[in-house]
Each structure stands twice: as C-alpha cells, then as structure tokens.
Amino acid sequence: RKVDDEFLYGTFPDGFMWGLATSSYQIEGGWNADDKGENTWDFWSHQNDGANIADRSNGDVACDSYHKYQEDVKLLKNMGANFYRFSLSWSRVVPSGKVANGVSSAGIAYYNKLIDALLAEGIEPFITLYHWETPLGIQEEGGWLSDGIVEHFADYARVAFDAFGDRVKFWLSFNEPYIFCLANWNYGERSPFIEPPVKPYICSHNVIKAHARAWRIYDTEFRPTQNGKMGITLNCDWAEPKDQSDAEHIAAKERALHFKFGWWAHPLTTGAYPPIMRELVDAKSIERESRLPTFDAVWTEYVKGTLDFIGLNSYSSYYVLPSDGSNGWVNGDANILSESDGSWNRSGIGWSVVPYGFRKLLTWIHEEYKLPIYVTENGYGAREAEGLDDTGRQNYYRAYINEMLKAIVYDKADVRAYTAWSLIDNFEWTQGYTARFGVNYVDFNDPERPRTPKGSAIQLTKIFADNGFPDPLQSSSSAQTTP
Ligand code: PNW
Secondary structure, rough: OOOOOHHHHEEOOOEEOOOOEHHHHHHHHOOOOOOOOOOOHHHHHHHHOOOEEEEEEOOOOOOOHHHHHHHHHHHHHHHHEEEEEEEEOOHHHHHOOOHHOOOHHHHHHHHHHHHHHHHHHOOOOEEEEEEOOHHHHHHHHHHHHHHHHHHHHHHHHHHHHHOOOOOOOOOEEEEEEEHHHHHHHOOOOOOOOOOOOOHHHHEEEHHHHHHHEEEEEEEHHHHHHOEEEEEEEEEEOEEEEEOOOHHHHHHHHHHHHHHHHHHHHHHHOOOOOHHHHHHHHHHHHOOOOOOOOOOOOOHHHHHOOOOOOOEEOOOOOOEEEEOOOOOOHHHHHOEEEEEOOOOEEEEEOEEEEEEOOOOOOOOHHHHOOOOEEEEEHHHHHOOOHHOOHHHHHHHHHHHHHHHHHHHHHOOOOOEEEEEEOOOOOOHHHOOOOEOOOOOEEEEOOOOOOOOEEEEHHHHHHHHHHHHHOOOOOOOOOOOOOOO
C-alpha cells in the first residue's frame, strides 16, 4: 500500500456524489409552528432559563429554514451539489410521536415543498429520519431506554416512506447513535452519568432494533416500487496507535474502533455486537447479568444484513493506548485511553486536524465491512471572528477530500459520496451559536437570517464541478488512470 503525504491530483470515479448537510433542529426554527409537537431539544434548550446551552440560545428560530428553505435550495444549486442531506423533525411530521394520534399535514407539506424545490433544481433529497430529536411524549415514556420506542419509530418511518419515498431514494435511519446514546441531554439529565455505563447499552439495543424495523419495512413494503437505499450514519474518528511499533497499542486501536463503530456496524451486518465488546463488557459485569444486552435468535436474524450502505461522519483523529480499565465509562470498558498530539493543527473550536487519519479510517471501514461508504458529514468548526475568509476551513476541505481520494485510488475503498457539514452556520447543540460549521455564513442578528457564501463555499463549488482535483499539467486525468 502506498502511503504518501503528497497531494494526489486526480478525479473521483464517475457517478461520485457531492453534497452538503444540515439537520432539522439546527436550522428550521418554527419550533411551535402549525401543529408541530414539542421534542427533547425544544425542552432541553428552554429548560433552566437556557443555561443548558453555552450562549443561552435555542433553535426556536435558528436559520428560519422553515420559512427560508428556498434560499437553502438556491445555495445548493449555486454550489452545484448533487444532493442535500437534511433531516425530518419527527414531532413536526407526527406531533405526539405516535402515528395512532395523527400525522401533521402541515409537517408533510413543508417537507414536500422542500423535496420538490430540490428536485426542480436536479438535487437529490437525502433524508435522515432521526437527528437527535425525540418527541416529548415518547421521551416521557422512557425514550431510548424503553423498547416501546422501537415500534413508534417504525410507524413514523413508514409514514415518511409513504409520504416522500416516491421522490426520495436515499434514507438514513439515525444520525450518530454513539453521540446520542452517550449524551446527558438524551436522557434529560444535567449531571454526568453514574459509571459503569448501563444506559448507553440499553439505548443502543433499542436503536439497532428500530433501525432494523425501519429497514425491513422499507425493504418489503416500499423498495419494490421505490427502489431506494437505506443506511445509518455512524460517527467515528481515526484512532492512531500512540506507539506504532507496540502490538498493545495496535490492539488498543482495534478495540477503540470496535467500541465506537463496530458497536453499531457489527450487529447490523452480523447480528451481534463485536466479539471484543461482548468479551470485555461481559467480564466487567460480574455482579449481575451483562450490561451489554444480547439479541435473541429472532432478533439476531432480524437485525443482520440491514444496511445498503454505511454512512460515516468524521472530523478528527486521536492517539489511542491501552488502559487497565480503571478509567471508567465506555473507554474504560474498552481498556483504552485517548490523547491528542500537541503538534497537530487545530480547528477554530479546537478539534485536531489530521487529514491522514481520514484515509486510514475509510480504508479500515472498507476492509472490515465491505459495504459502500457514504461520507455523510465532514467539516471544520470555528468562532464568529473567522468571518467569510475561512482559510482554515478551506485548507481542511482540500486536505480531507484529497485523503479520501487516496483511500479510493490507493486503497480501493468503496466510497460513493461526500457530504460537507454544513451548508449553513446553524445551532451547534450545547454550543449554541458560538461554533460555526457553515460554508455559507448566517447573520443570526438579522431577523431575515441572510446567508452569504464563505471562501470554502466557492472552493467546494470548484471541487464539485471538477469532480476532484484534475492535474493542472494534464488535459484530462481520472482516478482510474492516476497511479
Ligand atoms: C455531528 N465529537 O456531531 C452532528 O451530526 C452534527 O449535528 C453537528 O453539528 C456536527 O457533528 C458538528 O459538531 C458531532 O465530539 C458531535 O467528536 C461531536 C463530535 C462529533 C460529531
């Protein structure tokens, strides 16, 4: 395998898809418009006078995309995007979260308008069903800790396929279950969890069942006529062994990746959690039944093979090394410690910028799971002061997209799509508006929420149009012909 730090000129395979992403709570606003129901993020951001959020802000208005979606479509069109990854707000489509209580015609109408506006410009809608917002009534019944949520999610997914699937061919069940199953806000709790972890493993079990239910409903009831694809989006950063020559560090890297990515990808491909996870969590649950649940024979068959592709969100890398497990929490269960390197560049919000890690991660996922990979998020966060001349973000995109090209050309990774996070600056969860990931700037002080392209939007427009980085010294070049 050729490992090299040099920039690789070349273009992506024919049909490679380029797009940008957002999520409903982060951009829509209209939090109580029409008959929309309240959800966990409405509740969490309003609770305690807003003190759960860094700048005491919320998504009540956000980018006001509930009213300004046509401007978002215009930005996508101007950038030449092939697709737009956005999410549905469950409680906008199904106000109580339970289909038996009714579906919102206003919610359905909003997403129909957005989908039709995209298609009119030749942009494929790429829908995430769940990007962290649980309808409040379902949360009050236990949310992801109660298996009742599985059927409510399945019913909601069917409503979405039925309403939009004639025009939508790309579906994601969940965004980053690792993040929401480990987050305090997912459980409405302000204080840190009590260790060792119990809730994350119960949450994951229900998420995996809910994904499988939705995929099987799609597969049997809708795919024959709609012909789309459905995956899940998992977040993962590359775990670089701190000491490359130490077998213990290399083993720690495998544990790190299986406790973050395999946790979800393994059951959905094989029907069971990764063997290393089963072994370690079982061994550390000696006081009682394993904290990590087991799929029974029926569920094992049911969850196995329910991915048409794997969605990957990746931003960064870290060093990993072995621990004795006394560090607690999920890293303690995995017997790992993570560190960063003082020599790595940092984004404007302090995340490590390590382009080579992106290639290694794509190649690891390809070799481990042999499924098409869709990069569903990648991007660079900064503070307000960065302004429109976002050179740090431009350098990031050029370097990361180039490492993705190397993964395809040198390592034969089957990467089919790339999605930049985000189309526009937006509500960055507990950081509120203090962190900006947009390639288009949004002025949150102006009631009109005007959007203005940053340098990175102009740069991505060119990369999309060129399908990569054609060699300036050759009249034509492609990934297939570049050595
Ligand atoms: C993603 N991390 O979350 C989410 O899908 C987006 O909604 C979010 O806006 C975006 O990344 C930027 O944060 C992540 O700590 C949150 O490694 C945290 C991490 C990674 C992704």
